[in-house]
Amino acid sequence: MRTQVAVIGAGPAGLLLSFLLHEAGIDCVVLEARDREYVRQRVRAGVCEQPTVELLTSLGLGERLAAEGMPHEGLSLRFDRADHRIALTELTGKAITVYGQQEIVKDLIDAHEARGYPISFEISDVQLSDVDTDRPRVAYRDSGGNAQVIECDAVAGCDGFHGVSRPSISDNLTVFEREYPFAWLGVLARTPPSHHELIYTHHERGFALHSMRTPEITRLYLQVDPHDNLANWSDDRIWAELTARLEVEGDFALREGPILDKGITPMRSFVAEPLRHGRLFLAGDAAHIVPPTGAKGMNLAIADVRVLARALEALLRGDESLAAAYSDTCLRRVWRAEHFSWFMTTMLHTDPHADGFARQLQLSQLRYTTSSRAAATSLAENYVGLPFA
Structure with a gap:
């Protein structure tokens, strides 16, 4: 099988990246180990930053979010048996929206299916090879147990902390972590x-x-x-x-x-650097984990793939500059989010x-x-x- 980009993982990072690439005219396929209904229902984060809401809305993916999401203009810090409100909108002019991660995943799956963008569920035995070349390969077994191989121009590892992408290049990574x-x-x-x-x-x-x-x-x-x-x-x-x-x-x-x-x-807090090795690009939880206190995990994944989509589009046109800068560009935001999440965690627990x-x-x-x-x-x-x- 031949495609331009193989996306491993059908969480919000992988699905949004696939959507962005397809909308830019780039062929790609999403590979996911779980079945379709599990992916649609698994409960994860629920807080969307304003930049996340604005991005999804600009892509035409915000109809249900606008109808069912719950905008919040503040939050409370409670201690000393008293409630202390942080007026988010008054202080920043912005807000957050409570809308479950699984709802964003549903919206993305529905958008893929409506447009005919391919997602392969229930795959297994995924192996990456030749990521140091310009023709990386992804081998796996499909839902029927049949062996398949995809040859592509780039692989996006969006398969989470326990996925196969990061371990396949672990010898080339520097890891920072705290439990x-x-x-x-x-x-x-x-x-x-x-x-x-x-x-x-x-x-x-x-x-x-x-x-x-x-x-x-x-x-x-x-x-x-x-x-x-x-x-x-x-x-x-x-x-x-x-x-x-x-x-x-x-x-x-x-x-x-x-x-x-x-x-x-x-x-835990976890960062693996760099987010790129050869033609394999890590995004979201495959590359970094934040404690949930700061509500940053899903939002960081979406920020990663926004950068990655542009980098891959340029790379496939022959321009390496954005791909070369991908890791450094994302890590600036990642480390800011790591610090904020650590700050909230240590202040409150x-x-x-x-x-x-x-x-x-x-x-x-x-x-x-x-x-x-x-x-x-x-x-x-x-x-x-x-x-x-």
Whole structure:
């Protein structure tokens, strides 16, 4: 099989890259290990930065986002049993929109299918070769178990942290990483949100986050030990702990409802440099992971492929300059997001190994951030999304 670009992974990065390339007249195919329905339904991030919303809208992919997304002009930092609002729009003129990552994936799959852009689901045994040449190859087995080989001009590794793309060039990468001594227990509950905006809570019992996916579905998180087990967390215990951590002086009541899904996610920061080796280009979680506190993961992936689409379009015309600059261009944004995510994580979570001095520093940072317009503006402009390069 011959195509110009082989895209590995049908998450938001791979699907958006494929869409951008096809719209530019470049042949490509998306290869995905999971089946179509799993990809459409898997629950991931839910906060879209304003640059992400503007990009999807400009591409004609924002109809459902505009109709069903929930714009937020602020968020709350909750500590000392009080609520402190960061007025995102007042401070920056921008906002964020709550719209589930799986909804963006659905929109992209539907756009591919409507235009006849190919996606191959349920593939296996993927192997990359000849990425140091101008004719890299991708071997795999299709959904029927048949061996296939694609010869192409470039490969885009958009297959996530556990995919095959990054390990295939691991000897050529420098890795920076940090693991945190806590994890998130995330739950999806069928109940209207208890607050009209996101709530980030610093509490002596641990961090908590109140978010939402729709007007009827709430997304909530609790800081837990990374070695904890879901069996230890009954629904009653989850609601009791959320109530304790989100409680403030004043009129606030946490709405409870049936828990539809729950899972424990470890937290790490990770960057593999460079994002390019030969004709293999890494994007999104294949190249970098951020702790979810800053709501940057999906938005970084979208920023990567926006740059990558232009670089590949130029490369296939014979201009190497944008491809050569791809890694450095993306890494400037990646490291800014890594810092902001680390800042939010360390300011809000309770470190079990921290002493009293460190905990007083956290409170000092929170009090300064919510009382200084300059500090609040810095948080706000990072949260709503810095302009694309």
